[in-house]
């Protein structure tokens with residue numbers, strides 16, 4: 001007799017909690033789609049046939065060559081190494097280098113990693129990616145030079161779930 005109203009209240013409580021959580025998340029969900037892009041950068045695309053997990057893929061900006069290579073077993077949820085090489089014909093070297101991983105047409109979260117400088121031309125860091133709920137492995141890798149980025153080099157890499 002007495003357990004039924006309690007169960008009813010418990011059911012409504014759960015529904016209320018779910019609704020409350022959805023309402024809390026909603027501004028963040030909509031922000032994903034309306035987030036304004038960063039300041040304009042010079043964007044160049046690498047050869048889509050070049051896989052940075054196999055060799056160093058490069059993009060030539062005016063006066064600067066940016067190379068990307070990925071090392072280690074390339075799997076989601078497993079850390080792997082990222083190496084960026086910047087060869088600049090001018091004397092000014094970039095100070096901030098980061099890589100950002102995303103998927104075309106699918107929000108995969110914020111997967112941006114700041115690299116640290118190893119020597120005059122090499123930046124290095126670790127990255128780890130989430131599993132794609134659609135089972136995709138086609139990741140877009142953007143190398144960002146400068147903060148905010150003044151140069152962006154786009155590459156593609158296969159990173160399996």
Ligand SMILES: [Cu+2]
Pocket residue numbers: 103106108131132133134135136
């Ligand atoms: Cu995905």
